[in-house]
Amino acid sequence: MNYNQKKTLNDIKVNGKTVLVRVDFNVPLKDGVITDDNRIQAALPTIKHLVKNGAKIVLFSHLSRIKSEEDKATKSLAPVAKRLAEVLEQTVKFVPQTRGIELETAIKSLQAGEVLLFENTRFEDVKDGEVVKAESKNAPELGKYWASLGDVFVNDAFGTAHRAHASNVGISENIEESALGFLVQSEIEMLGKGIDTPERPFVAILGGAKVSDKIGVIDHLLTKVDKILVGGGMTYTFMKALGHEIGSSLLEEDKVELAKTYLEKANGKIILPVDSACASTFADVEPTFCGLDVPAGLMGLDIGPKTIELFQKELAGAKTVVWNGPMGVSEFENFKAGTVAVCESAAKLENAFTLIGGGDSAAAAIKLGFRDDFSWISTGGGASLQYMEGKALPGIEAISNK
Incomplete structure (x- = not known):
């Protein structure tokens, strides 16, 4: 746009x-x-x-x-x-x-x-x-x-x-x-720079609970990015699509086939977690670390240490990074490590354009003290998400042309 x-x-x-x-x-x-x-x-x-x-x-x-x-x-x-x-x-x-x-x-x-x-x-x-x-x-x-x-x-x-x-x-x-x-004006210029005219390598980090919330974003960004790092609850719908056990982790059963389609379409661009920080209940307890499979009776609540290492490696050398959505239940002290690590890694990249698309990721970055380390933190979660989907923004469309 x-x-x-x-x-x-x-x-x-x-x-x-x-x-x-x-x-x-x-x-x-x-x-x-x-x-x-x-x-x-x-x-x-x-x-x-x-x-x-x-x-x-x-x-x-x-x-x-x-x-x-x-x-x-x-x-x-x-x-x-x-x-x-x-x-x-x-x-x-x-x-x-x-x-x-x-x-x-x-x-x-x-x-x-x-x-x-x-x-x-x-x-x-x-x-x-x-x-x-x-x-x-x-x-x-x-x-x-x-x-x-x-x-x-x-x-x-x-x-x-x-x-x-x-x-x-x-x-x-x-x-x-x-x-x-x-x-x-600044929002449009910065989102345009990050999404429409990115310097490469271009890495997107997508988290949050549901695949359904990010369908449009994944669809649009797959045509633009070099890699998409996937974290958060949406991970487990993708893992299920690959045939892994996910225990009682968050699952959108009706989106498993769609996740399969995206993985095929991505041709290796989608990077999924290789381990998880798990718990037996949705609570801020000491985590149990699981590999690719989450055993019955456990649920994944954050990416694990091996995934943090993998994501840091994928981010190294990136020239454009767009981040939307936490890597886990970041409001829980025991399950915020993934979000913190991704935030730090993106914030510390040298000579890179780093953009956070508002919402929970923006709140996390500000709370962790990284506000000034990102090129741009959007003030509109829903609007930046819609921009990332390649959809028009009515409030801007209606403004007079020059």
């Missing part, structure tokens, strides 16, 4: 204009306190550019899923407005509404360089206690209404780029001019 023809912030004039900016402020909250403000920090370059260039800035975001009126009590963006004001070092006006006269008046009274954040866009998914999904199902009247509030639309929320929501596609389709924010 080539999104280089899409307008970016540098292609539009914003002075004196009301600029609607879809950001991704879907931050973790505990008792109303933000526990990680990375997503707020990631939006700052776009917001500061608009402030500096005299725009009237209207920010909006979702926060979690809203399934009931009760959810609204704990999922307001009010704490985000407070934190944003601190890191932006200027006043951020918060409007606790998603539509109506209070919001419209506040937007009309904005001066150049001022910033306003309005309430969680997904509050529109529940009306009077009824689940209507106006935002997440892109209700035409909602996208049209939000578009009427400004002159220009900027999409800087990569985390929702794979969805057609009222707050991205709905607005884009109803406004004269739209552009990508700096964060989304």
Whole structure:
């Protein structure tokens, strides 16, 4: 996919204009306190550019899923407005509404360089206690209404780029001019560099629980990579396809034939584990190490030491590495060794372009202190996964061309 023809912030004039900016402020909250403000920090370059260039800035975001009126009590963006004001070092006006006269008046009274954040866009998914999904199902009247509030639309929320929501596609389709924010622009450039124009050898590392979650990725990447290293729960569906015993390990019985097909198609490109760290129950206990076969009564919960060695050897000398999905149950202290080792090996590669496709892998790398050792860590797990599948991203498709 080539999104280089899409307008970016540098292609539009914003002075004196009301600029609607879809950001991704879907931050973790505990008792109303933000526990990680990375997503707020990631939006700052776009917001500061608009402030500096005299725009009237209207920010909006979702926060979690809203399934009931009760959810609204704990999922307001009010704490985000407070934190944003601190890191932006200027006043951020918060409007606790998603539509109506209070919001419209506040937007009309904005001066150049001022910033306003309005309430969680997904509050529109529940009306009077009824689940209507106006935002997440892109209700035409909602996208049209939000578009009427400004002159220009900027999409800087990569985390929702794979969805057609009222707050991205709905607005884009109803406004004269739209552009990508700096964060989304960087995401597209980096994913393109890693997946579409990789320097070789190109090695992909795929983990996670299910083959079904990664079918599209495997399919697409097999045409591009030199090797795919497979770990995580999805390993055992492949091992079953090869006729190995897998004990009580995670298995997608209906995907065994598909796994066989991929192994044949791969022609040696798919590298599977040669041993596993196992346990008799899904619990953080001392591991038992098994070879290619997992005996009855045991389940594989991580790649084993021989596989770690094998994967390190396969990664040595790689010039492009794309990683998506943990190698085991990395939240268990006894079963995180595989994920840690793969993370360290990729992070320490010299003169290589290393990319993490968001989600659990990104969380693991950041937690382990390797944030600055990767070329790029995506902010959107679902969107980067869809990009890896070679599928279009509706939130970006809808943006104006240059």
